Amino acid sequence: MEPHGNGAGTAQSTKAAKTKVAFYWCASCGGCEEAVVDLAEAILPVLDKVEIVLWPVALDYKLEDVRAWRRGEVAVAFVNGSVRSSEQEMWVELLREKCGLVVAFGACAHLGGIPGLANATTRDEILANKYQRSPTVDNPRGVLPQRDTRVDGAELELPELWHSVRPLDQVIDVDYYLPGCAPPPELIGKALLAILAGQLPQKGAVLTTDKSLCETCPRNPTKPAELRVERFRRIATEAPDPTHCFLADGFVCLGPATRGGCGERCIRGNMPCRGCFGPPPGAIDQGTKFLASLGALTAGETEAEAAAVAATMADPLGTLYRFSLPASLLRARRVAKEVHR
Amino acid sequence: MTTRPFEPKILGFLCRWCAYTGADLAGISRTKYPPNLTAIRVMCSGRVDPTFVVKAFADGADGVLIAGCHPGDCHYQNGNHKTMRRVALLTRLLAQYGIGRERLRLEWVSAAEGDRFARIVQEFTAQLRQLGPLAWQQFVAAEN
Ligand code: SF4
Numbered sequence: 001m002e003p004h005g006n007g008a009g010t011a012q013s014t015k016a017a018k019t020k021v022a023f024y025w026c027a028s029c030g031g032c033e034e035a036v037v038d039l040a041e042a043i044l045p046v047l048d049k050v051e052i053v054l055w056p057v058a059l060d061y062k063l064e065d066v067r068a069w070r071r072g073e074v075a076v077a078f079v080n081g082s083v084r085s086s087e088q089e090m091w092v093e094l095l096r097e098k099c100g101l102v103v104a105f106g107a108c109a110h111l112g113g114i115p116g117l118a119n120a121t122t123r124d125e126i127l128a129n130k131y132q133r134s135p136t137v138d139n140p141r142g143v144l145p146q147r148d149t150r151v152d153g154a155e156l157e158l159p160e161l162w163h164s165v166r167p168l169d170q171v172i173d174v175d176y177y178l179p180g181c182a183p184p185p186e187l188i189g190k191a192l193l194a195i196l197a198g199q200l201p202q203k204g205a206v207l208t209t210d211k212s213l214c215e216t217c218p219r220n221p222t223k224p225a226e227l228r229v230e231r232f233r234r235i236a237t238e239a240p241d242p243t244h245c246f247l248a249d250g251f252v253c254l255g256p257a258t259r260g261g262c263g264e265r266c267i268r269g270n271m272p273c274r275g276c277f278g279p280p281p282g283a284i285d286q287g288t289k290f291l292a293s294l295g296a297l298t299a300g301e302t303e304a305e306a307a308a309v310a311a312t313m314a315d316p317l318g319t320l321y322r323f324s325l326p327a328s329l330l331r332a333r334r335v336a337k338e339v340h341r
Numbered sequence: 342m343t344t345r346p347f348e349p350k351i352l353g354f355l356c357r358w359c360a361y362t363g364a365d366l367a368g369i370s371r372t373k374y375p376p377n378l379t380a381i382r383v384m385c386s387g388r389v390d391p392t393f394v395v396k397a398f399a400d401g402a403d404g405v406l407i408a409g410c411h412p413g414d415c416h417y418q419n420g421n422h423k424t425m426r427r428v429a430l431l432t433r434l435l436a437q438y439g440i441g442r443e444r445l446r447l448e449w450v451s452a453a454e455g456d457r458f459a460r461i462v463q464e465f466t467a468q469l470r471q472l473g474p475l476a477w478q479q480f481v482a483a484e485n
């Protein structure tokens with residue numbers, strides 16, 4: 001790959017023959033950008049067929065450049081990160097208008113991701129914590145970020161922070177999803193090759209296998225059909241047996257409620273699956289998909305016993321929706337009088 | 342303009358063998374109970390995927406009732422035990438979303454307990470009238 005405008009050196013590959021590709025980021029950590037850098041070998045075969053026309057992390061491009069693109073001139077935009085501000089909305093709408101395909105790249109664009117955990121609280125709480133309550137903040141007047149500010153007679157405008165975090169498809173139409181935190185290079189490479197070859201799956205496809213993670217997990221043979229977990233254990237305080245199915249030993253592993261295709265990378269590092277690939281096909285909510293499996297997973301013959309077992313799971317919301325809270329059926333915490341008991 | 346009192350919408354998942362038959366008995370016996378509950382007949386309380394419950398709340402229910410056979414009486418042996426295990430964690434999860442446990446009720450009703458069924462619906466309806474609407478779409482989905 002080479003940046004836009006530097007292609008003149010390669011005599012044979014005329015600019016017109018190259019497929020233009022854009023990368024953009026919204027609310028994200030930069031890990032997805034790293035995944036693109038890590039592509040190296042996976043995309044060697046297509047390197048001279050692609051031209052990157054936008055990549056804010058690596059190349060200097062301005063909004064005006066993108067506004068000047070012709071519609072459809074850029075074949076595909078890979079957008080990572082979730083959406084939470086008016087500026088991000090403006091950018092993704094612009095990319096949607098200009099690009100032939102939009103791929104939600106990574107767990108945050110796909111499901112809301114880790115930034116999506118902010119939906120477990122409210123915008124007001126976040127602002128108050130960050131700008132007023134936090135012990136390291138020195139803000140005697142308690143000023144909060146405003147959209148419009150007047151400074152020395154000039155009107156200044158900041159992007160507006162939304163009430164909640166959204167996955168990309170709650171803001172614009174999305175053609176494909178590349179799952180994962182971050183997507184593995186093999187899957188990105190495969191997707192890129194398929195786009196270049198025009199061999200695209202059905203719109204809306206999640207570009208990985210349709211199997212659940214458990215089906216391909218090397219520890220699956222040690223997972224009994226029925227379990228009687230009496231207490232959930234935590235990876236922070238207990239070391240899991242490196243050969244056993246995590247769930248069989250009481251460690252929450254989202255394998256049964258997660259799409260496969262990541263290469264079981266966490267499992268191989270002796271970490272249970274946290275669910276970054278999102279729910280498997282047919283499941284519309286990752287957390288309740290996992291809860292459905294609880295009946296045959298936990299112990300408890302009376303309601304009191306069942307409640308005692310359930311009480312041992314730390315932070316069910318954050319555990320079962322670590323990557324998918326904004327894409328869950330309920331999307332975000334509700335704030336109303338009855339909550340403030 | 343007079344404002345009408347709030348009438349909660351309740352979705353009830355009733356197992357075919359016990360709770361639904363109990364509800365039927367309440368009807369045949371002409372026992373009076375509020376019309377707020379819409380019943381969905383399922384084969385067993387164990388068939389109630391937590392997704393159904395959460396979807397009901399997301400789509401406008403103010404309360405959800407799951408009713409099955411008394412423990413030990415499930416026609417599929419232990420479907421109701423599975424339900425109680427799921428509901429135990431589901432209530433904790435819902436609380437984190439801001440949905441109090443008063444909005445999800447798990448009850449055991451035998452085929453002979455028509456009166457009990459009617460009483461449960463009366464109580465639940467009264468409780469939800471007090472709590473007020475959940476109005477999930479209005480509070481959460483409508484915000485940006
Ligand atoms: S629950 Fe986790 S460890 Fe067990 S088989 Fe599934 S993915 Fe593997």
Ligand code: SF4
Binds near residue numbers: 265266267277
């Ligand atoms: S094991 Fe789970 S959390 Fe880890 S990469 Fe795979 S899908 Fe993501």
Ligand code: FES
Binds near residue numbers: 416421
């Ligand atoms: S058949 Fe009634 S609870 Fe299972």
